[in-house]
Amino acid sequence: MPGCLVRTKKYAIIYFINTRKRKVWYRFAVLFFTDMAVTLTKRLATVAELVRGGAYFADVGTDHGYLPVWLVQNGRISRAIAADINEKPLASAQKTIEKHHLEQQIVTICSDGLENVDPSVEDIAVAGMGGELIAQIIGRAEWIKNPQKNLLLQPMTQAAHLRRYLAENGFAVLREQPAQEGRRLYIVLQACWDGKKRVLSDAEALAGRCLEQTDELSQRYLKSAADKQRKIAAGLKTAENFTEAKRREALAEELERFLLK
Numbered sequence: 557m558p559g560c561l562v563r564t565k566k567y568a569i570i571y572f573i574n575t576r577k578r579k580v581w582y583r584f585a586v587l588f589f590t591d592m593a594v595t596l597t598k599r600l601a602t603v604a605e606l607v608r609g610g611a612y613f614a615d616v617g618t619d620h621g622y623l624p625v626w627l628v629q630n631g632r633i634s635r636a637i638a639a640d641i642n643e644k645p646l647a648s649a650q651k652t653i654e655k656h657h658l659e660q661q662i663v664t665i666c667s668d669g670l671e672n673v674d675p676s677v678e679d680i681a682v683a684g685m686g687g688e689l690i691a692q693i694i695g696r697a698e699w700i701k702n703p704q705k706n707l708l709l710q711p712m713t714q715a716a717h718l719r720r721y722l723a724e725n726g727f728a729v730l731r732e733q734p735a736q737e738g739r740r741l742y743i744v745l746q747a748c749w750d751g752k753k754r755v756l757s758d759a760e761a762l763a764g765r766c767l768e769q770t771d772e773l774s775q776r777y778l779k780s781a782a783d784k785q786r787k788i789a790a791g792l793k794t795a796e797n798f799t800e801a802k803r804r805e806a807l808a809e810e811l812e813r814f815l816l817k
């Protein structure tokens with residue numbers, strides 16, 4: 557074989573090996589780095605944003621444990637409790653913690669709500685549960701009635717119930733932050749106890765602080781609350797319950813008055 561052809565073949569083999577090697581290294585790097593870092597959904601990222609830097613943190617109903625792991629990995633906090641009432645989610649959280657070598661910073665505990673949680677925690681998240689259950693969890697822990705505690709509550713349903721519970725029991729909602737994932741809007745409430753009891757109107761219970769917030773997501777949350785009332789009113793009309801239908805329509809109008817023109 558002529559010398560130039562041998563050389564070409566040799567370079568072709570080297571190129572082929574390098575390409576394969578590159579692919580293997582690339583795959584390894586992807587696997588390595590995705591293995592190293594936990595990523596949060598928009599909903600949980602919104603909860604994470606409201607955790608104070610350096611706080612001793614408790615995640616109640618932690619399930620997979622992503623929230624405390626992300627917070628520690630990103631240097632936002634240095635220690636946390638990951639609590640859950642069920643064995644399976646606790647084991648899953650423990651697995652996430654061990655996978656990321658964070659056993660020194662995050663401990664898992666079995667706890668019904670805040671029952672076994674160290675009362676010296678400063679920031680507490682209760683996310684991904686119904687509003688009624690979140691209200692019950694808060695109501696069963698007297699020590700949470702402390703203005704120093706930062707509560708991050710993310711109800712999947714019954715947000716109005718939770719807002720009323722907080723208002724009637726001396727908790728102030730400092731801020732509400734909607735989070736959008738696909739077409740679904742979630743809400744995260746940041747609350748703390750100040751001992752002042754409040755009475756909420758129906759509109760306040762349905763849209764909370766979004767009534768006075770002008771950012772795009774808050775306005776979208778407000779619009780969605782109004783649309784829901786209009787839909788309920790239409791159903792009530794079909795069922796010939798005109799009095800309640802009228803009340804719902806009036807409520808939708810009240811909510812819509814807070815929308816920016």
Ligand SMILES: C[S@@+](CC[C@H](N)C(=O)[O-])C[C@H]1O[C@@H](n2cnc3c(N)ncnc32)[C@H](O)[C@@H]1O
Nearest residue numbers: 616617618619640641642645667668669683684
């Ligand atoms: C849907 S997951 C939410 C997980 C995570 N917090 C999130 O937002 O993605 C709800 C978790 O709450 C736990 N849970 C339900 N009731 C609870 C209670 N009373 N106390 C502690 N955890 C509870 C469940 O076992 C489950 O792991």
